[in-house]
Amino acid sequence: MKPTDEALAERRARVAKRWGLTDEVVFLRAGEPASWSGTDQHFAFLPHPDVPYLTAAGSPGTTLAYDAAADEWELFGPRFAPERLVWEQPPTPVGRPLDELENWLAQRSDRELIEMGADAVMPETASGDSPDQPGGVSRQERVLRLSAAVALERMIKDKAELDDIRRAAAASAAGFEWVYANAAPGMTEREIQIGMEAQFFAAGAPRVAYDSIVASGPHGACLHYVYAGDDPLRPATRTVEAGDLLLIDAGAQFGGYASDVTRTMVVGADPTDEQRFLWDLVLSAQQQTIDMCRPGNVWSEVHLAAARILGAGLVEMGLLRGDPAELVPEGAVALFFPHGLGHLLGLSVHDITSVPYSSGSSDDPVLVKLGPNRVLESGMVTTVEPGIYFIEALLGDQARREKFAESVVWERVDEMRGFGGIRIEDDVLVTESGPEVLTAAIAKPIRVG
Numbered sequence: 001m002k003p004t005d006e007a008l009a010e011r012r013a014r015v016a017k018r019w020g021l022t023d024e025v026v027f028l029r030a031g032e033p034a035s036w037s038g039t040d041q042h043f044a045f046l047p048h049p050d051v052p053y054l055t056a057a058g059s060p061g062t063t064l065a066y067d068a069a070a071d072e073w074e075l076f077g078p079r080f081a082p083e084r085l086v087w088e089q090p091p092t093p094v095g096r097p098l099d100e101l102e103n104w105l106a107q108r109s110d111r112e113l114i115e116m117g118a119d120a121v122m123p124e125t126a127s128g129d130s131p132d133q134p135g136g137v138s139r140q141e142r143v144l145r146l147s148a149a150v151a152l153e154r155m156i157k158d159k160a161e162l163d164d165i166r167r168a169a170a171a172s173a174a175g176f177e178w179v180y181a182n183a184a185p186g187m188t189e190r191e192i193q194i195g196m197e198a199q200f201f202a203a204g205a206p207r208v209a210y211d212s213i214v215a216s217g218p219h220g221a222c223l224h225y226v227y228a229g230d231d232p233l234r235p236a237t238r239t240v241e242a243g244d245l246l247l248i249d250a251g252a253q254f255g256g257y258a259s260d261v262t263r264t265m266v267v268g269a270d271p272t273d274e275q276r277f278l279w280d281l282v283l284s285a286q287q288q289t290i291d292m293c294r295p296g297n298v299w300s301e302v303h304l305a306a307a308r309i310l311g312a313g314l315v316e317m318g319l320l321r322g323d324p325a326e327l328v329p330e331g332a333v334a335l336f337f338p339h340g341l342g343h344l345l346g347l348s349v350h351d352i353t354s355v356p357y358s359s360g361s362s363d364d365p366v367l368v369k370l371g372p373n374r375v376l377e378s379g380m381v382t383t384v385e386p387g388i389y390f391i392e393a394l395l396g397d398q399a400r401r402e403k404f405a406e407s408v409v410w411e412r413v414d415e416m417r418g419f420g421g422i423r424i425e426d427d428v429l430v431t432e433s434g435p436e437v438l439t440a441a442i443a444k445p446i447r448v449g
């Protein structure tokens with residue numbers, strides 16, 4: 001749902017309050033299409049997410065300006081000259097014409113200009129300077145902190161945002177339903193991807209939220225296995241065989257908002273004991289950690305809980321030996337579960353990642369709220385996506401085999417090489433009354449075809 005003018009005004013007011021600026025001018029730019037080197041072509045354009053969040057618009061060039069002295073926002077949008085309109089349709093007009101921006105800024109030429117959005121230049125890592133020590137804060141640190149302030153607002157979804165995420169999830173559901181009804185041995189991964197994505201689009205999604213992962217058999221052990229990842233010119237695709245695991249990680253986008261769903265199923269055969277054990281284990285880890293998605297819980301603790309559950313299952317199966325509570329910190333569980341339990345979801349599938357520290361750790365009281373030690377709050381949407389994988393690059397690595405000689409039962413693990421991977425992922429809204437699974441309508445069959 002497009003946010004109302006009132007909703008946009010509320011978002012802007014909250015951001016301005018967090019910024020606490022007095023005299024500066026801020027530009028938030030949507031950006032320009034990226035060019036394809038050596039050609040006159042451009043990649044499909046997607047705006048810097050801060051701009052649609054604060055404007056509900058996102059054509060190339062769209063710029064939101066903020067005059068801190070007046071506490072006023074002004075939106076500028078592109079208009080095309082007749083010559084350009086011969087070739088391209090006009091962008092939906094928003095705000096004032098973009099060519100008025102220069103004059104608007106000239107009237108404020110004595111003020112400090114801070115460039116954000118697509119033009120933000122941020123430090124690789126924050127220095128740890130406190131924002132209340134302006135003398136010690138570099139320009140890039142300043143941009144980082146202003147961006148972090150927008151990120152903190154984007155983390156808590158309002159009604160219009162949740163509505164779009166739900167519509168994205170509904171389009172994803174249509175695609176997964178197609179898979180459940182049609183996937184069968186003899187089909188290629190590519191055919192399955194095309195059939196599924198067609199349903200996303202038929203259900204109203206303008207695009208996918210990220211490149212779909214349709215990985216069969218051993219390919220499921222590559223976390224981001226995508227079509228043409230091997231060769232952009234003549235990509236290979238694998239034919240699914242009866243008894244293969246099929247891991248599909250895909251999501252439709254709607255209104256700029258992502259959904260992100262993973263299901264893993266056995267195609268055309270009943271699951272083997274090992275497939276069933278690990279599938280049940282991953283599902284159990286997911287169910288238990290979804291239940292932990294409640295206000296006040298620390299995300300890194302939820303991740304560790306998942307790792308301990310998966311570790312205990314791997315011990316039970318005879319692949320690991322030892323105490324799961326120790327196998328997690330020593331890194332043995334991460335051989336089989338080598339990624340985080342999930343990530344925030346919103347205007348980007350891995351949301352709020354442009355702010356350094358969102359994937360690291362920080363003692364900074366603001367930045368820590370964006371990182372893995374964030375405390376869950378009502379209104380956050382996070383994925384919960386535990387998995388178990390048999391990754392050749394890790395399991396065949398001599399240094400790791402020696403390091404984990406005691407804790408990994410290599411004879412058993414070696415029998416599992418080529419198994420692929422199992423991941424199960426849903427999108428979860430944190431609420432005061434408990435977790436709401438926004439992708440709950442998408443079934444979790446262990447077998448299809």
Ligand code: GLY
Nearest residue numbers: 210249250260349
């Ligand atoms: N959807 C892929 C990922 O979350 O990394």
Ligand code: MN
Nearest residue numbers: 260383385425
């Ligand atoms: Mn995900």
